[in-house]
Amino acid sequence: MEKNIAVIKGDGIGPEIVTEAMKVLDKVGEKFGHKFNYEQLLMGGCSIDVNGVPLTEETIEKCKASDAVLMGSIGGDTTTSPWYKLPADKRPEAGLLGIRKALGLFANLRPCVLFKQLSGACPLKEEISRKGFDMLIMRELTGGLYFGKRYTEEKNGVMTAVDTLEYNENEIRRIAKKAFDVAMQRRKKVTSVDKANVLDSSRLWRKVVEEVAKDYPEVALEHMLVDNSAMQLVKDPAQFDVMVTENMFGDILSDEASMITGSIGMLASASMNETSFGLYEPSGGSAPDIAGQNKANPIATILSAAMMLRYSFKMEKEADAVENAINSALDAGYRTGDIMSDGMTLVSCSEMGDKIAEFI
Numbered sequence: 523m524e525k526n527i528a529v530i531k532g533d534g535i536g537p538e539i540v541t542e543a544m545k546v547l548d549k550v551g552e553k554f555g556h557k558f559n560y561e562q563l564l565m566g567g568c569s570i571d572v573n574g575v576p577l578t579e580e581t582i583e584k585c586k587a588s589d590a591v592l593m594g595s596i597g598g599d600t601t602t603s604p605w606y607k608l609p610a611d612k613r614p615e616a617g618l619l620g621i622r623k624a625l626g627l628f629a630n631l632r633p634c635v636l637f638k639q640l641s642g643a644c645p646l647k648e649e650i651s652r653k654g655f656d657m658l659i660m661r662e663l664t665g666g667l668y669f670g671k672r673y674t675e676e677k678n679g680v681m682t683a684v685d686t687l688e689y690n691e692n693e694i695r696r697i698a699k700k701a702f703d704v705a706m707q708r709r710k711k712v713t714s715v716d717k718a719n720v721l722d723s724s725r726l727w728r729k730v731v732e733e734v735a736k737d738y739p740e741v742a743l744e745h746m747l748v749d750n751s752a753m754q755l756v757k758d759p760a761q762f763d764v765m766v767t768e769n770m771f772g773d774i775l776s777d778e779a780s781m782i783t784g785s786i787g788m789l790a791s792a793s794m795n796e797t798s799f800g801l802y803e804p805s806g807g808s809a810p811d812i813a814g815q816n817k818a819n820p821i822a823t824i825l826s827a828a829m830m831l832r833y834s835f836k837m838e839k840e841a842d843a844v845e846n847a848i849n850s851a852l853d854a855g856y857r858t859g860d861i862m863s864d865g866m867t868l869v870s871c872s873e874m875g876d877k878i879a880e881f882i
């Protein structure tokens with residue numbers, strides 16, 4: 523098969539980690555007889571430097587015309603980078619939110635798995651990490667606080683800022699369906715996370731999720747308040763299969779979930795629309811502190827590329843091959859700095875990519 527991939531390397535460690543994912547994809551192409559064509563596009567800080575804006579129509583149109591988008595990370599150091607002197611809607615993050623919205627990527631899938639080889643890097647007590655865990659956070663990505671009306675104004679002489687959290691039933695229904703569909707392919711359990719003891723948007727969320735659940739009698743549904751969910755994630759992560767939640771809660775809980783896998787450098791993500799089209803990116807940020815040093819962990823990006831093969835291209839055995847190759851590299855003791863432990867072999871970002879490609 524021949525596939526056209528739009529590539530947004532982005533800022534910080536983005537170019538380094540995406541280069542490794544492309545290396546692994548090329549090896550997959552060679553081995554399985556596919557051709558992956560890449561078109562590199564600008565978004566985020568690098569687009570501001572060249573175009574004056576974080577996201578251009580050209581980037582959006584070229585992404586739309588592609589079979590899938592592979593992305594690294596965007597943004598810089600928020601205290602020192604000149605990008606953060608710009609108004610909020612001209613900063614790198616506005617590009618990321620803009621592309622999510624423009625491509626209709628409402629479903630963000632973030633799988634969190636504790637690789638057995640990394641159980642030592644898990645900050646939880648051994649009695650908890652021993653059980654392992656394998657969950658998927660289904661985060662709503664184009665609604666809620668991120669896209670609600672916001673403004674800052676002076677009210678009776680007092681500076682006042684407003685953000686609004688709005689969801690309609692259709693937005694809730696489509697993400698709930700995605701969560702149940704994915705649960706059907708997994709262990710058939712959905713935990714819907716909300717703050718229904720306080721928020722109206724959460725009460726509607728709960729009602730709509732319950733309606734959707736009726737179409738999936740095989741899936742067990744539970745509701746959990748977001749504060750309790752944050753606690754349960756570190757107390758007993760093995761209890762979760764699919765966790766579905768709104769945008770902001772999903773942002774926060776997925777960082778927490780990534781940390782218990784050992785490193786945010788291990789967490790892949792897929793952002794999908796109603797079809798099989800998706801944008802694939804690691805869940806972590808641009809890590810400006812280690813950018814350009816060939817130190818970053820490329821595994822989350824390589825895992826994201828595996829998700830692209832599986833979800834957008836329906837290349838199941840190719841996706842398995844990538845995941846197995848990552849396991850083999852970890853089994854062989856190769857570790858980037860973030861997941862390094864005694865007795866293992868410290869490798870650079872590009873060496874980790876080489877090793878994984880070799881194991882394909």
Ligand code: IPM
Pocket residue numbers: 597615618773805
């Ligand atoms: C993420 C990131 C983004 C988000 C930022 C960079 C805007 O934290 O993908 O989780 O909050 O969605």
Ligand code: MG
Pocket residue numbers: 773774777805
């Ligand atoms: Mg985040």
